[in-house]
Amino acid sequence: MAEHYSSFTEGGRLWLWQRITAAFLVVVLAFHFFLLHFVYHADEVTFGLSAARMQTWTYYSLMVLFLITATFHGVNGVYNALINQGLTGTKRQVVKWTLVVASGILLVQGIRTANAWAGIGVF
Template sequence: MAERYSSFAPGGTAWFLQRVTAAFLIVVLAFHFFLLHFVNHAWEIEFAGTQQRMENVGYFLTMVLFLITATFHGVNGVYNALVNQGLTGTSKKVVLAILVIAGGALIAQGIWVALVMQGFM
């Protein structure tokens, strides 16, 4: 029988955060999907409506946390999948650096857009 290998150490911080972010994403994605597909149908979504939703502090914070959580979950998952496939040494460090920079850029851009939509900038 093949031995199971995972770069996540069970009970470790990365393992724990991957599961916590998954649980958070399930809840927030359900809220997001319900709000934007059942309460407001796709053809009803407009820029002004998005701005109005973003002016609500609770909605704004939820969407920013959604962005940060989804980015971390995705970057962490891709990195660990590559490590599980045998990524080691300098390549591992380079990939980690690229993913951290890309994730940071995505979060910065998303927060900037959220602030603009909220009317803060």
């Protein structure tokens, strides 16, 4: 019988968060697909209309939460896939911190972009 192996630690929360974020992403992606492919058609989607949607707190909050969730889900999945392939030692630490820094940059720039579209000035 094949041996089961997972990089997630037994009793750890990352496994659970990977599943929770997956479920959230399925729902938000369905909403996104419905809104931008059935409610509005491709020729109706404009920068101004997108900016107007971002100016409502519910849509803005959903998109920022979507960014955070997708970033966590993607980075956690890639990192654990690499661990499952045998990544260990110094390479593991380098990959981990590279992904952490890349995630931070992605989140900062994504939130800055969302704020600009929503007309929110931070500085």
